[in-house]
Amino acid sequence: MTDISIDQAPKSVDSIQSNYMAQVQRRRLYGGLTLLIFAVLMVSGFNIADDRNAGGFWDGLHQIGDYPADVLSEAWEKRADLPGLIAQYFPALIETINIAAVSTLIGAIGGLFLSLAGTRGLAKWPRLIPLFRRISDMMRAVPEIVIALMLIFVLGGGPVPAMIAIAIHTAGALGKMFSEVAENADLKPVEGLASTGATWAQRMLLGVLPQVAPNYLSYTLLRFEINIRASAILGFVGAGGLGYELRNAMAWGPGRFDEAAAIFVLLFGTIVFFDQVSSRYRNRLTEGERQ
Amino acid sequence: MTATDLSLTKNQTDALFKRKRLIGFTIPAAIFAYLTYIFFAFDLPGLAQRANMENALTLASDSWSHKVHVTRDNRSGEITYAVEGERKGRYPEGQRPDWVSGDEIVTINLGSDHLVRYLPGNRTEIEIPGFPLIEVQAEGRSLTSNLPLDLPDWISASNRRIGITTPEGRITLTGARTEVFNYFPGWELFWFTLDSPYHGKGLGTILFGPRIDPEVSNISGAISDWWNNAMWRHKDVAWAIGETILMAFLGTMGAAIIALPLAFLAAKRFSPFMLLRAGTRRIFDFVRGVDALIWTVVLARAFGPGPLTGALAILITDTGTFGKIFSEALENVDQKQIEGVMSTGAKPLQRYRFGVIPQVVPVLLAQLLYFLESNTRSATIIGAITGGGIGLMLTQAIQTQKDWEEVAYYIVLIVLMVMFMDWFSGWLRGKLIGRKN
Structure with a gap:
C-alpha cells in the first residue's frame, strides 16, 4: 500500500508538471500566433493604406513639419495682426461652441427620454422597449456628417444642419449610456411614488432622476467635449463656425496663413479649455457619488 | 420637542423648499432663455426662407426611385434612351424600353394615358388627360407652342424652355433637345448594367440555366459583371x-x-x-x-x-x-x-x-x-x-x-x-x- 503510494506520488506530480508545461506552451503558441496575425494585419494594412494614398509615407515623413513651419513663420512675421485676427474670428468660435452646446442640450433631453423609454422596469410602454433601443442604436450609428450633408443640401449652409446632425447622434449615444446607468437605479423610490398615485412623469422626475443625475451630468459633459470637436469638423464641410473659416483660410493658401494660425490657436485653446473644465467637474461629480 | 424647535425646523424646511422651488424654476428658465437666444443667433426665422423644399422632395423621391431619360437631339434627330441620363446607363443600339413604340413617330407612354409623341421635323405632341393636346415645335433655339397664356402651376413655359411636371413623369423641351423623364420605383441596374448579357435574367436562370456567355460560366461571369458594374461601382x-x-x-x-x-x-x-x-x-x-x-x-x-x-x-x-x-x-x-x-x-x-x-x-x-x-x-x-x-x-x-x-x-x-x-x-x-x- 505505502509502496504504491510512494511510487504513485512522483508520477502524478510529474504528470501535473508536464500537463502544466504543455498548457503553458499551448498558451504561448496561441499568444504568439495571435500576435503574429496582429502584426501581419498591421503591416499589410499599413502597406495597403500607403499604396492607396496619393503620397507615400516615407516620402512624406520629412515633409510633416513643412506646413506647420510655413504657417508659423508667416504668422510670426505678421504677429502684430494676430490679436486682431483672433478678435475677428471670435464670433465664429462662439458659433462653434453654440452648435456644440445646443446639440448637447437637445441630445441630452432626447437621450433622457430614450433611456427611460428603453429601460426595463422604468419604461412607460414596456412593449416598446426594443423599438426605443433600436431607434437609439440607429441614431448612434449614423455618423454626423451624413445627416449634416443631407441637411445642408435642403436647408443651405449654416449652423442649423450641424446642430441637428450632432443632436441626433448625441441623443443616440447618450441614450445608450444613460440607459446603462438607469438599469442600475434602485426601483424602490419608484414603487413608493407609484403607491402614492404619482404619474409616470412624476415617478421619473422624483424617483429616478435624483439617483442618476450625477452620472447623467458627467456623461453629458463628456459629450459636450466631443461635440465641440464634431462641430468644428462639420464646419469644415460647410456647416458654419470655426471649421468653415478654417477651410476658407486654407483655400487661400500662402499669404493668409496668419488667419489659419489664428483659427488654429482659437480651436486648440477652446478644446483644451473645455477639456480641462469638464474633466474637473466630471471628477467632482463621480467622486461625490463615491462618498 | 418644544415649540421653538418646531418652528425652527419648519423655517428651515420652508427655506429648503423655497430654494428647491427656485432651482426648479431657474434651470428650465435658463434653458429656455438660452434656446431663445439660439433661435435668433442661428437665424431660425430666416431658415424657412432659405430652406429649399424642392430639394427635399427630390431627395425623398429620388432616393428610392430611378428615372429613364428619352432624349431627342433636335439637331441630329437622334433619340437616346438612358437610365438616369448617364452614358453608362444607356440602352445599347437597337434596344429601347417597352413603353416606347413606333418608328417614324415615336410614342412614349408614361402611364395613365399620359402620352408624348416625337414627330418628325422636331415636333412634339403631349397628351395629358383633362388638358388639351399640347403641340410644340422646336426651331433653332426657340420654341413655338399652342399653350394658353394662363398656365396651371405644373407647366412653366417661355419661348426658350417649356417644363411640364406630371405625376407620371417630367417633360422638358428646349430648342436643342426634347427630353422625357419616366420615373420607376427601385434602384435600376443595381445588379447588372444594360450591356451585360445577364441583365434582366432571373437568379434561377443564371444559377441553373444554360450558359449565357459561351466564354465563361454563368456564376463567375455574373459575379464579375456585378462586381464591375459601372453604374453602382x-x-x-x-x-x-x-x-x-x-x-x-x-x-x-x-x-x-x-x-x-x-x-x-x-x-x-x-x-x-x-x-x-x-x-x-x-x-x-x-x-x-x-x-x-x-x-x-x-x-x-x-x-x-x-x-x-x-x-x-x-x-x-x-x-x-x-x-x-x-x-x-x-x-x-x-x-x-x-x-x-x-x-x-x-x-x-x-x-x-x-x-x-x-x-x-x-x-x-x-x-x-x-x-x-x-x-x-x-x-x-x-x-x-x-x-x-x-x-x-x-x-x-x-x-x-x-x-x-x-x-x-x-x-x-x-x-x-x-x-x-x-x-x-x-x-x-x-x-x-x-x-x-
Missing part, C-alpha cells in the same frame, strides 16, 4: 468601406501601441522624474487638443489625400486620448500583485509584464474596442475631408446633387458598417475579457 464601394475600416483599425491599434509605453512615463507610480511625467502629459494634452481636424489638414499637406493620412490623423489624436486613459488606469493598479511578483526575484521589466499588465489589460482592451467602433465613424468623417474611403464617395455623390439613390445606398452601407463594427467590438470584448453581467 460595387468594387469601388467595397474598397472604400475597406479603406474606412482600415483607417480606423490602423489608427486605433497604432495609437494603442505608441500610447502604452508612454503611459508608463506619465503615471506617477512608474515614472520617478516629475519633469518627464509632466512633459509626457503635456504631449498627450497637446496632441489631443490639436484635434483630428487640424491633424488631418496638416498631414494631408505632407502625405497627400488618402487613407494613410486619415489613419495617421486618428493615430496621433488617439495617442493623446489613450495615453491619458492608460496612465490613469496604471495609477490605479494594485500594488500587492507587483510586490508578489517582486518577491519571486523578478526584474523591473518582468514586474511590469506579470504584475501590472494583467491588471490593466481588461481596461485597456475595453477602451481600445470602444474606440475602434467610434473611430469607424470618425474615419468616415475624416475621409470626407482628406479624400479616402466611403466618406469621400458620399460627399462626392451628394455634391453632384443628382444620384440620390447612390447617396441612399452609401448611407445604408455606412450605417450597416458602423453597426457591424459596434457588434464586432462588443463580441470581441465578450470573448477577450468576458461579459459584464
Whole structure:
C-alpha cells in the first residue's frame, strides 16, 4: 500500500508538471500566433493604406513639419495682426461652441427620454422597449456628417444642419449610456411614488432622476467635449463656425496663413479649455457619488 | 420637542423648499432663455426662407426611385434612351424600353394615358388627360407652342424652355433637345448594367440555366459583371468601406501601441522624474487638443489625400486620448500583485509584464474596442475631408446633387458598417475579457 503510494506520488506530480508545461506552451503558441496575425494585419494594412494614398509615407515623413513651419513663420512675421485676427474670428468660435452646446442640450433631453423609454422596469410602454433601443442604436450609428450633408443640401449652409446632425447622434449615444446607468437605479423610490398615485412623469422626475443625475451630468459633459470637436469638423464641410473659416483660410493658401494660425490657436485653446473644465467637474461629480 | 424647535425646523424646511422651488424654476428658465437666444443667433426665422423644399422632395423621391431619360437631339434627330441620363446607363443600339413604340413617330407612354409623341421635323405632341393636346415645335433655339397664356402651376413655359411636371413623369423641351423623364420605383441596374448579357435574367436562370456567355460560366461571369458594374461601382464601394475600416483599425491599434509605453512615463507610480511625467502629459494634452481636424489638414499637406493620412490623423489624436486613459488606469493598479511578483526575484521589466499588465489589460482592451467602433465613424468623417474611403464617395455623390439613390445606398452601407463594427467590438470584448453581467 505505502509502496504504491510512494511510487504513485512522483508520477502524478510529474504528470501535473508536464500537463502544466504543455498548457503553458499551448498558451504561448496561441499568444504568439495571435500576435503574429496582429502584426501581419498591421503591416499589410499599413502597406495597403500607403499604396492607396496619393503620397507615400516615407516620402512624406520629412515633409510633416513643412506646413506647420510655413504657417508659423508667416504668422510670426505678421504677429502684430494676430490679436486682431483672433478678435475677428471670435464670433465664429462662439458659433462653434453654440452648435456644440445646443446639440448637447437637445441630445441630452432626447437621450433622457430614450433611456427611460428603453429601460426595463422604468419604461412607460414596456412593449416598446426594443423599438426605443433600436431607434437609439440607429441614431448612434449614423455618423454626423451624413445627416449634416443631407441637411445642408435642403436647408443651405449654416449652423442649423450641424446642430441637428450632432443632436441626433448625441441623443443616440447618450441614450445608450444613460440607459446603462438607469438599469442600475434602485426601483424602490419608484414603487413608493407609484403607491402614492404619482404619474409616470412624476415617478421619473422624483424617483429616478435624483439617483442618476450625477452620472447623467458627467456623461453629458463628456459629450459636450466631443461635440465641440464634431462641430468644428462639420464646419469644415460647410456647416458654419470655426471649421468653415478654417477651410476658407486654407483655400487661400500662402499669404493668409496668419488667419489659419489664428483659427488654429482659437480651436486648440477652446478644446483644451473645455477639456480641462469638464474633466474637473466630471471628477467632482463621480467622486461625490463615491462618498 | 418644544415649540421653538418646531418652528425652527419648519423655517428651515420652508427655506429648503423655497430654494428647491427656485432651482426648479431657474434651470428650465435658463434653458429656455438660452434656446431663445439660439433661435435668433442661428437665424431660425430666416431658415424657412432659405430652406429649399424642392430639394427635399427630390431627395425623398429620388432616393428610392430611378428615372429613364428619352432624349431627342433636335439637331441630329437622334433619340437616346438612358437610365438616369448617364452614358453608362444607356440602352445599347437597337434596344429601347417597352413603353416606347413606333418608328417614324415615336410614342412614349408614361402611364395613365399620359402620352408624348416625337414627330418628325422636331415636333412634339403631349397628351395629358383633362388638358388639351399640347403641340410644340422646336426651331433653332426657340420654341413655338399652342399653350394658353394662363398656365396651371405644373407647366412653366417661355419661348426658350417649356417644363411640364406630371405625376407620371417630367417633360422638358428646349430648342436643342426634347427630353422625357419616366420615373420607376427601385434602384435600376443595381445588379447588372444594360450591356451585360445577364441583365434582366432571373437568379434561377443564371444559377441553373444554360450558359449565357459561351466564354465563361454563368456564376463567375455574373459575379464579375456585378462586381464591375459601372453604374453602382460595387468594387469601388467595397474598397472604400475597406479603406474606412482600415483607417480606423490602423489608427486605433497604432495609437494603442505608441500610447502604452508612454503611459508608463506619465503615471506617477512608474515614472520617478516629475519633469518627464509632466512633459509626457503635456504631449498627450497637446496632441489631443490639436484635434483630428487640424491633424488631418496638416498631414494631408505632407502625405497627400488618402487613407494613410486619415489613419495617421486618428493615430496621433488617439495617442493623446489613450495615453491619458492608460496612465490613469496604471495609477490605479494594485500594488500587492507587483510586490508578489517582486518577491519571486523578478526584474523591473518582468514586474511590469506579470504584475501590472494583467491588471490593466481588461481596461485597456475595453477602451481600445470602444474606440475602434467610434473611430469607424470618425474615419468616415475624416475621409470626407482628406479624400479616402466611403466618406469621400458620399460627399462626392451628394455634391453632384443628382444620384440620390447612390447617396441612399452609401448611407445604408455606412450605417450597416458602423453597426457591424459596434457588434464586432462588443463580441470581441465578450470573448477577450468576458461579459459584464
